[in-house]
Amino acid sequence: EAGVTQFPSHSVIEKGQTVxxxxxxxxxxxxLYWYRRVMGKEIKFLLHFVxxxxxxxxxxxxxxxxxxxxGGTYSTLKVQPAELExxxxxxxxxxxxxxxxxxxxxxTRLTVV
Amino acid sequence: xxxxxxSPEALRLQEGESSSLNxxxxxxxLRGLFWYRQDPGKGPEFLFTLYSAGEEKEKERLKxxxxxxxxxLHITAPKPxxxxxxxxxxxxxxxxxxxxxxxxxxxxxx
Numbered sequence: 655e656a657g658v659t660q661f662p663s664h665s666v667i668e669k670g671q672t673v674x675x676x677x678x679x680x681x682x683x684x685x686l687y688w689y690r691r692v693m694g695k696e697i698k699f700l701l702h703f704v705x706x707x708x709x710x711x712x713x714x715x716x717x718x719x720x721x722x723x724x725g726g727t728y729s730t731l732k733v734q735p736a737e738l739e740x741x742x743x744x745x746x747x748x749x750x751x752x753x754x755x756x757x758x759x760x761x762t763r764l765t766v767v
Numbered sequence: 768x769x770x771x772x773x774s775p776e777a778l779r780l781q782e783g784e785s786s787s788l789n790x791x792x793x794x795x796x797l798r799g800l801f802w803y804r805q806d807p808g809k810g811p812e813f814l815f816t817l818y819s820a821g822e823e824k825e826k827e828r829l830k831x832x833x834x835x836x837x838x839x840l841h842i843t844a845p846k847p848x849x850x851x852x853x854x855x856x857x858x859x860x861x862x863x864x865x866x867x868x869x870x871x872x873x874x875x876x877x
Binding site: 658660685687689695696697698699702709710712713745747749752753755756757758759760761 | 771798799801803808809810811812813816854856858862863864865866867868869870
């Protein structure tokens, strides 16, 4: 069974540009989460989808971040325009049930220069 | 405010030298405490979930325990391949998201 897959693994962009991160969850997992780790800090929650609906987006830092999950399958996280402080590792996780184990992807390392 | 604190930040052990990692937490209505292992450049790898005080789970050289305020990850006779960062996270309240600690970086020398 394939795990959670994220694309790309690394991205380097200039301040002001747009970047789109993609996450393919484990097949059959209705719950999809985005997290972020900035340097020296702990992993922090961004938002939670249940199927195609946003269950909780309380962790989204500002309106430069837009997450979508079309058809309840894969998800994208767009940052537009990117700022220096957006640099970090973005993780996606999925779980079959809301209260079940969450399995993580390998992350996308985003560097904004 | 929900919070997770892990100690120590870093731990160096000799192969075979057993020890424990600590995770102290404050959460409203615990709905699971999770342990993950993370290797450099990779995502967190799920190890255990504990749901209630007194619960214990084991996997190879690892054993996780839970009280009402903290969890311990006991490592028995560690090997160099156990070197990694170990992350603790809690889920509480009415939301499904995890709240993470900063992790403990474990190094096991042969």
